[in-house]
Amino acid sequence: MSARNIHIALVGNPNSGKTSLFNALTGLNQKVGNFPGVTVDKKTGVTALESGVSATIIDLPGTYSLYPRRADEWVAYRVMMGVDEEVEHDMVLLVADASNLKRNLLFCSQIIDLKVPVVVALTMMDLARKKGIEIDVPGLERELGVPVILVNPRKNKGLSQLKKTLAQTAGKDHTGVQYQAPSRDFIPNREMAPEAIEGVQQLFPKLSDYASVHYLINHENFPLPQSRQEEIEALEVANKFNPTKTQATEIMQRYTRIKHIMQKNVVEPDPLQKKLFTEKLDNILLHRIxxxxxxxxxxxxxxxxxxxxxxxxxxxxxxxxxxxxxxxxxxxxxxxWSDLLVNGLVAxxxxxxxxxxxxxxxxxxxxxxxxxxxxxxxxxxxxxxxxxxxxxxxxxxxxxxxxxxxxxxxxxxxxxxxxxxxxxxxxxxxxxxxxARLPVYTILISLVVxxxxxxxxxxxxxxxxxxxxxxxxxxxxxxxxxxxxxIRLTEKSFFILELPIYRAPRWKNVGITMVEKARIFMMDAGRVIIVISLILWFLSSYGPSKAMHQVDAKYAVMQAQYKNDSARLEEVKHAYNAEKLQHSFAGIIGRGIEPAIKPLGFDWKIGIALVTSFAAREVFVGTMATLYSVGESDDDSSLRQKMAAARREDGSKVYTVATGFSLMVFYVLAMQCMSTLAVVKRETRTWKWPIVQLVYMTGLAYLFSFVVYHLWK
Structure with a gap:
């Protein structure tokens, strides 16, 4: 049989070990994008389950229940309800924290009642044992009616059994893949609103009883035709459906059943047991001093x-x-072309x-x-x-x-x-x-500190x-x-945060993150920097033909005059490159900017870097590399050495302590990132706030840089 690919939605409560499991299953085979229509990370990865069966795992945002409040919870909810038009799943891998089983079982029971194929991955069993919690896993499996597999993603334990179970749950035959959904409801969902549920199922025959309840509660948020919306609304009115009362009844019934399951299958410790290491450590790390x-x-x-x-x-x-x-x-x-290669691309x-x-x-x-x-x-x-x-x-x-x-x-x-x-x-x-500011700080600090x-x-x-x-x-x-x-908005605020337990870092995860971020930096920022470096090389190497011809003619005479004096000839070449750069297109742009930035201690080359930095701040270094490579005859020195040797027309150093600190402060405070402005517009749905950001941050940057330069000067 040809290889098949299963789409698995990975869900679970926040801090349940979901990200660890995702990284353990997929390794570096990951892609990060956005879910359609919202700016919430969409992480997908590929893993091999067994011979001939692979899985695409969709890592959904963490959520505590199927009653969403935040934007990221709505993303997970729509996928689970099967109403996300672009993200589909064949089955669900649900991660549950064994040390907080009661809370995790609420979300687990809701997913089971959606009647999608489910496999439960039970994590943090080692922590549960430290707390004195013992779980009868086979008994829990019988009660839930779905497979429950013990895993420890940090130590790669249980992963082979998990993959095998996932493949079995997505049973294979000659027709392809057939998925085994849970056979019974966790609670009697139909009893909550029998007539209304039956009416919804006549409109959508494939829905489970529990999914029908959610259609009654949240249909306005689903991409349904207006006629369907009106039919569901009519069902609610005809059957006097009360969403708040139904939700409250459901949660109470679920916790009653969960309590029964916990009593039968979980041995919990004496509440007066010794404090765990985490609690002792928090007494120090969260101390008010x-x-x-x-x-x-x-x-x-x-x-x-x-x-x-x-x-x-x-x-x-x-x-x-x-x-x-x-x-x-x-x-x-x-x-x-060799100049382009060395001073444009390589630089x-x-x-x-x-x-x-x-x-x-x-x-x-x-x-x-x-x-x-x-x-x-x-x-x-x-x-x-x-x-x-x-x-x-x-x-x-x-x-x-x-x-x-x-x-x-x-x-x-x-x-x-x-x-x-x-x-x-x-x-x-x-x-x-x-x-992106780190390269700027690094090179300036190395120059002046x-x-x-x-x-x-x-x-x-x-x-x-x-x-x-x-x-x-x-x-x-x-x-x-x-x-x-x-900003005149009044709304009551709450701060509720779950503190995860202290654990040793997952070195594999640290390594994956480091490699991935370096790749993103090289590919995303690198593309922009190289393109701008090549454009700058052109702007720095060419200029108005009349002015450039005059420079060429002037220095041709001088080079002929000193052709037998190597020391003077080197000085002439250096002066030629510097004057040619000044008369280039880049030099003209820089000279135009210079009067505005001179009070901050910046010269025209820095001015060009400030402009190019709006594409990406780290372009500052690439800009300097290109300008100094084109403008210097000695290509055997590093960029730091070239910048350290840079002089103004009066012979004074460009990169003094005052200029270095002024420039760093400018980069701390200035809004030099088009991508950030674009995402602020997308998040606030107006250009008002990005414009306010651009104005106030540029103003602060100019003011602080001016003060710093004149204090250090």
Whole structure:
């Protein structure tokens, strides 16, 4: 028989081990996109179940029940109800946390009653045993009427049995794949509204009793023809269907049955047992004094590590590209295409590749914080401070995600139910120093901050890097405090957060994340940087023909004059390249910008980089690489060396401490990302807020840079 592919929806409560299982099953065979119509991550992956059967796994957002409140929960709900027009599934893999079984069984029982083929993956059994919980798995399986498999994704235990069970549940025969749905209801759903359910099933014959109840409750949110909507509405009126009462009755019946199942199949410990390690650790990490000191210490170590761990691989990559550029200059003939290759393409790629170690280390460390459970504690610790500036603890996760990239961070604000808090979070998240700013900070810090260590381990460069991140955070909180009085939305806010248990990080997951983020950086940011580098090479190499001919004629005479004096000839070549760059199209653009940015300590080359950075902030480095490669005759030196040697027309250094700090502060605060503006427009459904963002962030950047430059000057 030909190979078949099964579509499996992966569902479960938040913090149930769903992501761990998804990564364990799919490894690097993952794709990330958006669900149709909403900015919620759609993660899919492929795994082989057994010979001839593969599975496409759709990782749905975590949810506690089939009664959605947030945008991401609505995504999972629509897929489960079979009304998502683009995302279909053949069966469900439901992840349940053995240490919180009672809560997990509510969602599990609802999925079972939808009458779709279900396999339950029981995770965190090791934690359940530590709590003194014993579960009769065969008994639980009999009660639920669906297969229950013990798995430990962190240790790859139970995965082969899970795959085998999934393939069996999607039984094979010569006609293809046949799926085995649960044979009985968890609760008597039909008794809740028998006439109304029967009426819905006449309209939709394939619906289960429980799915029919949801059609009665939420049909307005389903893509149904207007005639069908009116028919269901008529059924509700005719049978006096009460959605609130029906939902309350259902939940009570489910918990009654769940209590019975727990009594028969689960042995729970004495409530007076000793506190678990997690609770003891929380007494320290969530302490009202020590908790904040530990948080600051963690962030300090994070930024120190980025410099300390990345130094050697970055130096190696930089040396490699310097050698490559030198070798190409020696072996290639003098022609426009060789200049394009060396000073356009290779210079652009080197500007990307050198920062891969820092990108990987940053994301690796953030993944470790998430995996260990500490990231949720950061939200908890921050709630009190967040409320004072108009936010709540849930705003912290998008803000922390903003350290990676503002685009997915702004998308993740859909978890914030309060509209005002969500809008405030969207407005300040771009002030978090994203990974695109990291290359800019790195090269500027290396230019103007000495590579010194205090007490043998405190890096001065690491402290400056941390101060840039803290500046973004402080300004974001101040801006939020001001905006909370301007944005006039009133809505009651609640902060409810489940704190996951502390666990050792999954090193495989950390590795997968690091590789994936490096790939995304190279492919997404890299494409933009290379294209802009090539465009810049053209703008920097060519200009108005009359002006360029005059420069050529002037220096042709000088080169002939000093052809026997190698030292003077080298000086002439350097002056020729510099003057040619000034008269190029790029030079003309830069000179036009220079009067506006001169008060900040910036020259015309920096001005060009500020403009190109609107495509992506990390383009700054690629722009500098191209401009200095085209403008310098010595191609054997690195970009850092070329920038350090750069001089103004009066002979003074371009990159002084004042200019370096001014430029870093500008990049901390400026809105230089078209993608972020686009996603803010999509999330707020108006151009008003992206325009406000662009204006206030650019204004702050200019003001702060002006102050910093003149203070240090």
């Amino acid at each position: 020590w908790g904040y000191l530990i948080l600051l210490g963690t962030l300090f170590l994070l930024f120190q590590s980025i410099f300390w761990l990345a130094q050697y691989p970055m130096d190696g990559i930089e040396w490699l590209f310097t050698q490559l550029g030198s070798w190409l200059n020696n072996v290639l003939p003098e022609a426009w 652009g790629i080197s500007g990307i590749a050198v920062f891969i170690p820092q990108i990987m280390i940053l994301f690796g460390l953030i993944t470790i914080l998430e995996d260990t459970g500490y990231m949720a504690r950061i939200s908890f610790l921050s709630d009190k401070l967040m409320r004072k500036v108009g936010l709540n603890g849930k705003s912290v996760m998008p803000m922390i995600s903003g350290f990676a990239c503002a685009v997915p961070a702004i998308m993740s604000t859909r978890n914030i139910e309060n509209k005002k808090e969500r809008l405030l979070t969207i407005m300040i998240t771009p002030l978090m120093s994203c990974s 000495p590579n010194k260590y205090y007490l043998g381990f405190l890096s001065v460069q690491g402290l400056v890097m941390m101060s840039m991140y803290l500046l973004g955070i402080v300004v974001a909180l101040v801006v939020s405090y001001v905006l909370k009085f301007i």
